[in-house]
Amino acid sequence: FLADMGRRFAPTDGDRLLAVTTVGFDIAGLEIFLPLLHGAVLVLADEETAKDPHALLRAVTASGITMVQATPSLWQGVAAVAVDELAGVRVLVGGEALPPELARTLTERARSVTNLYGPTEVTIWATAADVAESGPVIGVPLANTSAYVLDAALRPVPVGVPGELYLAGEQLAQGYHRRPSLTSERFTADPYGPAGARMYRTG
Template identity: 45%
Template sequence: PLTAGGTVHLTSLEETVAQPSLIKATPSHLPLLTTLPETASPSHTLILGGEALHTDHLATWRAQHPHVQVINAYGPTESTVNITDHHVSEDTPDGSVPIGRPFANTQVYVLDAALRPVPPGITGELYLSGEQLARGYHGRAALTSERFVANPFGNPGTRLYRTGDLAHWNHHGHLTY
């Protein structure tokens, strides 16, 4: 900023950058966030995704920011990013943090190799369906047909996206990745 005399006074970065209210990052960013000044972390919401989240990865950051809402999100690019989320609370059990339930107008299935649903607690491959799905991979017909398959649970012509990720439904009806 300029003073009345026209001199420039530089301020530290910490003084000029406002604290974000929301940050979206991967769980691998948590150790970095714990080493940065308080103003580098969000004041309201932290959305984590892109890899599995465990409660022990979150503990140190959460202790420093107990009032910030933490959301564990899941969704590959083929589903135009997030398709499920889980709001982390004191009730979230230790261990793997669930990725939650599907958003409105989306469907998520945990299936076996024959595209049959597996029971809660049993691990299967995660499949996605809904309006948000990509049409396929540009110029890559073989990969598109491998990953975007006919949806046996939907209307004719609808597709499932085969994520290749493994998950299961827990006893609360949430997905765990």
């Protein structure tokens, strides 16, 4: 996962990532480890800054921030008050569906916008899309990740036909702690992967 993020965003020692996510949320792993693995600077926002769009933008400017990851809910507030503070910032969006209007606003104001998708069962992110190129879609699978849209018989559906999204890959969870029935319901054998592979039914 982190190797894919490194190739995708190519952070350098000139980058500064503002971390706004509580460490109890798995996506904080990207904010903490990606900059440190590439010699970039990690700037930790305090709780008040992370909740206040005006304070967050002041932090972006004061610290020379070049990358921020946040949920659409937070970006909605930031976009409403931002002028040109995001011009040099790579915006990462995830954790909730990205509204089309917000996608357009962020694309107009930021250096780049990437929409990320991934349930906790497939830690951390599973897919990504460059919003300027693709719009507010969930995108394509990251490295070592597979995504299938299948029917009730676990057969791939044609393009444009509704189905259910299944995710598989190296970062797939083992299951739910002490909940075997729920684990068997949501995690199943992956008929398209190597022997013994499993996939997660997103619902």
